[in-house]
Amino acid sequence: MEALAIGSAPSRPGLPPPTRYSTLRRTKTLPASSPSRRIIAAVPMDGTSGRPSAPLRCTPAETDAAATSSDQTEAETAAAAGATEEGNGVPGLDGIKIRRRPVTGPSVHHVGPFQFRLENEGNTPRNILEKIVWDKDVEVWQMKEKMPLYRLLGPLGNAPPARDFVAALKASYDRTALPALIAEVKKASPSRGVLRENFDPVEIAQAYEKNGAACLSVLTDRKYFQGSFENLEAIRNAGVKCPLLCKEFIIDAWQLYYARSKGADAVLLIAAVLPDRDINYMLKICKKLGLAALVEVHDEREMDRVLGIDGIQLIGINNRNLETFEVDISNTKKLLEGERGQLIAQKDIIVVGESGLFTPDHISFVQNAGVKAVLVGESLIKQEDPGKAIAGLFGKDISPASSAV
Secondary structure (H helix, E strand, C coil): CCCCHHHCHHHCCCCCCCCCCCCCCCCCCCCCCCCCCCCCCCCCCCCCCCCCCCCCCCCCCHHHHHHHCCCCCCCHHHHHCCCCCCCCCCCHHCCCCCCCCCCCCEEEECCCCEEEEECHHCCCCCHHHHHHHHHHHHHHHHHHHHCCCHHHHHHHHCCCCCCHHHHHHHHHHHHHHHCCEEECCEEEEECEECCCCCHHHHHHHHHHHHHHCEEEEEEECCHHHHCCCCHHHHHHCCCCCCCEEEEEECCHHHHHHHHHHCCCCCCCCCECCCCHHHHHHHHHHHHHCCCCCEECCCCHHHHHHCCCCCCEEEEEEEECCCCCCEECHHHHHHHHHHHHHHHHCCCCCEEEEEEECCCCHHHHHHHHHCCCEEECCHHCCCCCCCHHHHHHHCCCCCCHHHHCC
16 A cells, blocks of 8 residues: 655655654754755645645654555656646646646635635636636645545455456447446536436436446536535445446545545546646556546547556547537547557557437447447436436447346
8 A cells, every 4th residue: 555645646665664752852953965864845835735724733644554665666756756746837737738726826815804816817717627626626635634544544444345347348348249338427517507306326326237337437526516425335335236436536646545445446537637647656556456547538639648658448538628618529539540549459448438428329439439438427317217318328228138138
């Protein structure tokens, strides 16, 4: 199990266990040439991180059980030390489009009992995804304060075993000769509002499974999608056998541990949000935890970045434009043409089509483009019977019962 330092990067291997003192001691001044001490990380002190201000405080050091393995090279550790901080504010850095947090600090300020806003380009989100990510940054910081990594070790040990998400997709494709379905348990979205008033996540998940879903995607973001980790846990504890994708906006490796502790079998990593170094580092953690990672791309540049990262098994192509929010399923075909499609085939990567899939013709179009799985939410969840709507989406019954006949 790996420990996370500030910014979710792992601690330096080879350091001795932390010593705890009951009283404060004056630190000794070391000569500048001393080789035995290294600066691990620096915390910004100018308040530009976008997190709510808080007093300085002492927090427990991570336990030895959560320490990184000693065989991790110093180069890897140094690279990981910058994880989740790479895309801090400069658009286009390392290929990312979404700024991780306001580059000029939060827009809301307090002077005594008064609150006022100072808005500028640096602290105004450019689109809904960026706003979600900024809010998620604050939310995750608060969650980590309440549940630091060392306190997740117990829940992680008690979590049900991770199931093979990728194998489930392959098995479904082989059984039906159609793209495997990742059916989404989704109550609302920021663009469409509430999609289903009568929302019972367990009942919907069971209906999806009965009618042929290979895997399920469960929204856990509460503010914008009215999802929750309670929904994820409830579905897992109800005995649903389909592997579960935790559909969350991952910006910090701590979230991977938390998702696994709640019963997730897979997570979503968005290339528009995460720099390559973050994706690479998080893939290593996912492998240790037994999680599959669906890495989502939107355009050619993101696809090329992701194809250059080792260990990718699943690539999701989102047909929604991040700037305009318009949907065009021809985006899938464009990203899979030519050398990219050949490289994907050589690496045996499963491509998942996302957004804009409502009819059998849509499914046929993306399948002919090279897709072997689809992630569908809105076109199913809005139907009176989401489970039976699967047959309408594919143009035929794809349930396990139909294959047994």
